[in-house]
Amino acid sequence: MTELSRRATLRAAAGLGLAALPVLNAATANAAPAGFPDYKFLRVAFDKNALKYNPTGELIFPCIRGVAGRVAKPLGRYYLYYAPHDPPGGICLSYADSLEGPFTEYPGNPIVSRAWNPHYDVSHVSSPHVLWREDLRELWLYFHGENTTTRLARSKDGINFSYDKVVLSASMLPSGTTETSYARVFEQSLPRLGANYVMVFMINNAANRRSIGWGWSADARNWTFAQEPLIRPADVGARDIGAPTVARRNGSTYVIYHENIEAGGSMLITEVGNDFSKRNHLGVFHAPLPGAPDNGRCAAASFGTMDGVEYMFYEAGARLEGAIAIAKAR
Numbered sequence: 001m002t003e004l005s006r007r008a009t010l011r012a013a014a015g016l017g018l019a020a021l022p023v024l025n026a027a028t029a030n031a032a033p034a035g036f037p038d039y040k041f042l043r044v045a046f047d048k049n050a051l052k053y054n055p056t057g058e059l060i061f062p063c064i065r066g067v068a069g070r071v072a073k074p075l076g077r078y079y080l081y082y083a084p085h086d087p088p089g090g091i092c093l094s095y096a097d098s099l100e101g102p103f104t105e106y107p108g109n110p111i112v113s114r115a116w117n118p119h120y121d122v123s124h125v126s127s128p129h130v131l132w133r134e135d136l137r138e139l140w141l142y143f144h145g146e147n148t149t150t151r152l153a154r155s156k157d158g159i160n161f162s163y164d165k166v167v168l169s170a171s172m173l174p175s176g177t178t179e180t181s182y183a184r185v186f187e188q189s190l191p192r193l194g195a196n197y198v199m200v201f202m203i204n205n206a207a208n209r210r211s212i213g214w215g216w217s218a219d220a221r222n223w224t225f226a227q228e229p230l231i232r233p234a235d236v237g238a239r240d241i242g243a244p245t246v247a248r249r250n251g252s253t254y255v256i257y258h259e260n261i262e263a264g265g266s267m268l269i270t271e272v273g274n275d276f277s278k279r280n281h282l283g284v285f286h287a288p289l290p291g292a293p294d295n296g297r298c299a300a301a302s303f304g305t306m307d308g309v310e311y312m313f314y315e316a317g318a319r320l321e322g323a324i325a326i327a328k329a330r
Contacts, residue, residue: 033269033282035250037329039312044293045080045103045324046094053109056086061127061182061243062313062324064099064304065139070132071157075106078304079158080313081128081141082324088114089124091143093159099306101326111159114145119163122146129184130158131197131220140220142167142199144181150201152221165221168201172225173213179204180213182300186246188253190216190275193224198276200255202242203229210240210261214276231255236268236281243300243315252278256285256301262319264288264296286312286327293323 032038048059063081067074076095080103083091090110094103112128115121125145133140141153141161150168153161170177183201190198195216203213211232215225233241238259247254253274259265266287271280286301288294293316300315309329316325 032285034252034254034271036247036254036269036285037310039286039310039327040330041289041294041316042311042326042328043101044316045101045313045326046105048323051105051109052107053090053092053105054084055088055090056084056320058084058086058317058320058322059092059324060085060315060322061129061300062315063129063184063302064311064313065130065132065158066304067139067158070137071139074158076104078103078306079130080324081130083110083126083128083143085124085126086320087124089126089145090114091125091128091141099304099311099326100328106159108159112141112143112153112161116163120145120151122149125151127182131185131187133220140164140185142183142185144183147179147181147204150180150183167221167223168199168215168225172223173203174227176206177203178206178208179210182243184245185220188216188246188274188276192275194218195224196220198246199223199225200230200244200246202244209233210242212241212244212255212257230272230276231257231270231279231281233259235279236270236283238265238268241268245301245303247301247303254282258297258299264318265299267298267301267314286314288316293317293325297322298325 068077077097080094091112092109093106096103122145129142131140139158148170152164155161188198197217197220199215211229214230215223217223240261244257267285269285288298302313312327315322
């Protein structure tokens with residue numbers, strides 16, 4: 001079966017409210033591509049309308065991290081980072097003892113705001129991604145503000161952060177790049193590049209067409225960025241793609257990302273291989289629910305495992321109306 005007909009089948013299933021199932025064989029009928037599990041919506045992480053801090057009524061870009069045994073006296077076993085996107089944004093934290101939630105809002109939100117004297121004063125900060133640095137016993141927070149600039153802050157407790165530096169800006173990409181944002185960073189050994197970490201992010205250009213960019217680093221602070229996109233929307237039959245993340249399965253590495261930024265859409269998946277040399281586009285990774293909370297759109301996946309069960313946190317709902325949702329592997 002061709003990739004085109006396979007994706008058409010997946011989209012038809014999504015329209016009926018069914019799970020996204022690759023048309024492979026009976027043995028994999030209940031799995032996403034590449035042997036990933038099929039995730040089923042469980043609940044929203046919290047009622048966004050009940051939050052003390054939510055200035056815009058929309059939340060995006062969850063990042064879930066286990067902190068038990070990593071930070072002293074954690075508020076819970078798991079920390080969930082998220083943010084509004086529209087001004088003023090603000091990096092926020094909630095916590096729970098179970099990945100199934102519900103999560104409790106940290107009363108001091110936002111933990112990072114749009115102004116941090118003397119480092120920056122911008123319209124908004126958003127898209128938090130937290131990397132655990134085992135070697136330093138620190139949590140490293142990557143976030144954007146403005147959309148052209150990704151910054152790094154560091155913390156021992158996951159709540160109180162010290163500003164470090166700018167790690168990515170549009171000026172580091174070719175002329176005509178208007179945005180470099182929604183970055184996530186992962187440990188990834190790339191011996192040919194002398195790298196121990198990889199970053200994936202969204203690129204926008206003057207034509208307002210978005211693609212997936214990437215870079216590599218030895219220390220997760222100082223980066224080299226590919227001057228050509230890792231994945232272009234035309235490669236996968238989409239107008240735009242964004243909100244990438246990295247996942248591993250069965251000895252290989254994959255990038256998962258959202259299609260059609262300005263409209264409803266699914267998460268897609270591309271195998272890049274452990275050396276990021278492959279471009280094996282596998283189609284739909286996860287299709288949104290037609291009804292609440294997805295309302296035809298899911299994006300920005302962040303994964304966690306508890307007691308051997310896999311979970312996916314994601315951005316659910318129309319752009320700039322989103323909530324943070326939890327899905328559980330079937």
